[in-house]
Amino acid sequence: MTGTLVLLRHGESEWNKANLFTGWVDVPLSEKGRAEAARGGRLLAEHGLLPDVSHTSLLRRAIMTAELALHEADRQWIPVKRSWRLNERHYGALQGKDKAATLAEYGEEQFMTWRRSYGTPPPPIDPASEFSQDGDARYAFLPPEVRPATECLADVVVRMLPYWYDAIVPDLRAGQTVLVAAHGNSLRALVKHLDGMGEDEVVGLNIPTGVPLRYDLDDDLRPTTPGGQYLDPEAAAAAIEAVKNQGKK
Ligand code: DG2
Structure with missing residues (x-):
């Protein structure tokens, strides 16, 4: 039997709060973000959705969100796997x-x-920029031609999917409840894939911070409920509006 997938965008980060483009810059959660992550964990516990394994990016806002949520659900002891392939989209010069x-x-x-087109990346970041990840030890293993200087969503789909098939799907096939704590755009890439969304359709997709999104999948890994189910639909709707309107404040 295929397990259950739970997607969780990290809680508000310090740079979400400050309204700055973040991408691969490794910023911490804000106080509100920490509370959102803990609340996400309480929702998991309330719904009896207890993760057996967790997958995160290499960025602390996702790592901390998983930890805080799992602590709250009393599942801090489960195995955690991390991959750069779940990182946020590299936002280039932005x-x-x-x-x-x-x-x-x-x-x-x-x-x-x-922000939202499928195929147009922002201009690449200058490697000398203080916001470049050139020289960041955690990516040293990546060959230079694989390390992005900018990405569009299509690029994220291409680098995320191998991790989906090689690491996450085997956990689901083993019948496990799998928590994936990641980012606005890396989760947009995954949801696009799961729901078979078109390139135009995904432009309108926004992922809220800190609200778990449950996907039950059939044997062909297709969602039994398209779009999945937010554990708190009202909070998700409000948070989706907030993401949409970023930049307008
Ligand atoms: C945000 C997404 O990523 O921003 O990189 O600024 O989920 O890691 O906070 P996250 C960023 P938008 O694409 O929604 O502007």
Whole structure:
């Protein structure tokens, strides 16, 4: 029997709060984000959705979210696997930039193309930028041609899917409840794949911070409920609106 998949975008980070493009910059959770992560864990416990294994990115906002949620659900002891393939989309030269200032400077169309288009990446980051990950020890194992300097969502799908098939699917096939704690855009890439969404459709998809999204999958790994089920649909709807409107404050 195929196990249950639970997707969890990390709680609000310090840079979500400050309205800055983050990408691969390794920022911590805000206090609100820590509370969101803990609440996510309580929701898991309340719904009897107790993870057997957890997968995160290499970024502390996802790592901490999984830890806080699992602590709250009394499952801090389960195995944790981490991969750069679950990292947030690399936001290129936008990393560290203010979303509202970027919107004002480039206009709504360009801003939304960079944020949500499937195939257009932002300009690449200058390796000398303080927000570049060049020289970051955690990516030293990646050959230079694989290490991104910017990514569009299509690029994220390509680098995320091998991890889905090689690491997450085997856990699901073993009948486990699998928690994937990751990011707005790496989860958009996964949801696009799971729900078989078209490139135009995924433009309108936003993932809220800190609300677990449950997917039950059939033997062909297709969702039995398309779009999955948020454990707190009201909180998810409010948080989705907040993500949509980023840059407009
Ligand atoms: C946000 C997503 O990523 O931003 O990189 O700024 O989920 O890791 O906080 P996250 C970022 P948007 O694409 O929604 O602007």
